[in-house]
Amino acid sequence: MRVDQAAGWQSPYFPKIFELYDRADFAQEFLRRSPAYRGAFAAAAAARGGDRVRLLRRLASRWGLVFRLRS
Structure with a gap:
């Protein structure tokens, strides 16, 4: 699940999304914003x-x- 598909940043599940990210995923998220x-x-x-x-x-x-x- 991508960050923009998450229920919301206040959701208790939101931080779990980033547990699966590697450096390339974080870089992509930075660049797309x-x-x-x-x-x-x-x-x-x-x-x-x-x-x-x-x-x-x-x-x-x-x-x-x-x-x-x-x-």
Whole structure:
């Protein structure tokens, strides 16, 4: 169960959700809540060609990510 699917943060079960999280899960939750990351990713995803590659590389460098680029 993801955090956004939980009954509520005041629920006694809420902390149990995080017992199953590893580092990647916490990182994903952080990034999906970051307006700066979401904006940068949206811009990179909307770009085409060389601009897309350049923006994805900049995004990856800033946030410490690895993207598999498809041709």
